[in-house]
Amino acid sequence: MQFKNLDEIDREILKYLSENGRLSNAELGRLVNLTRAAVRERIHQLVEHGIIDRFTIVVNPLKAGKLLSIYFNINVEWSKINLIAQQLANTEEITNIYQMSGQPHLHVHALFDDQEHANRYIQELQEIDGITNVESEFLIARYKERGALLI
The missing domain is CATH 1.10.10.10 (Winged helix-like DNA-binding domain superfamily/Winged helix DNA-binding domain)
Structure with missing residues (x-):
């Protein structure tokens, strides 16, 4: 790059x-x-100059016991988007949260131990005030991943 x-x-x-x-x-x-x-x-x-933001490590989630990687598109009420983003950021399953253009929604990545863990979390999402819809997709294969670059 x-x-x-x-x-x-x-x-x-x-x-x-x-x-x-x-x-x-x-x-x-x-x-x-x-x-x-x-x-x-x-x-x-x-x-x-802020070009290097921090020094860190990259953890392999599969080897650390997180067997399921899921991406969510979470539709929210405009007036609650920041509050919901903060609430999601405080959960250990969530790794990344992005506000996207278009309709008010957040693109979120999360790691789970297994399908049962993911199912419990999805049920918790449905109970958060201000979330109007949740779509999810689980990761099948990684072809390219850049863990050291914030985009």
């Missing part, structure tokens, strides 16, 4: 860090032909 506000070296640093965030500054320096100090300064600048 090309970023307009970055030079080639910064793009390379981001690429390598997104593939392996545990790379040392010395290892990164060897990969991009810079000194360890120059890499450290570039990473510092990327953090200062």
Whole structure:
């Protein structure tokens, strides 16, 4: 992915860090032909400018026991969209919440232990005041996933 506000070296640093965030500054320096100090300064600048938002890990949900990945389109009343989004954000099953264009609805991703767990959660969604409709689809296969980039 090309970023307009970055030079080639910064793009390379981001690429390598997104593939392996545990790379040392010395290892990164060897990969991009810079000194360890120059890499450290570039990473510092990327953090200062908010391009690197945070350093984190990517957990494989299947290996961690979350066997079911479901995407929801949740139609809501306009006046309650923020309240509902906050309420959903406070549940451990939800991983991502996006307000979408068009009719008032939220696009939500959640992880569940199994079908029974998902069924209980869907019933809980139906009881939330302001939700007018819930559509769900479960994930069958992942072909490309970028866990290190917020879109």
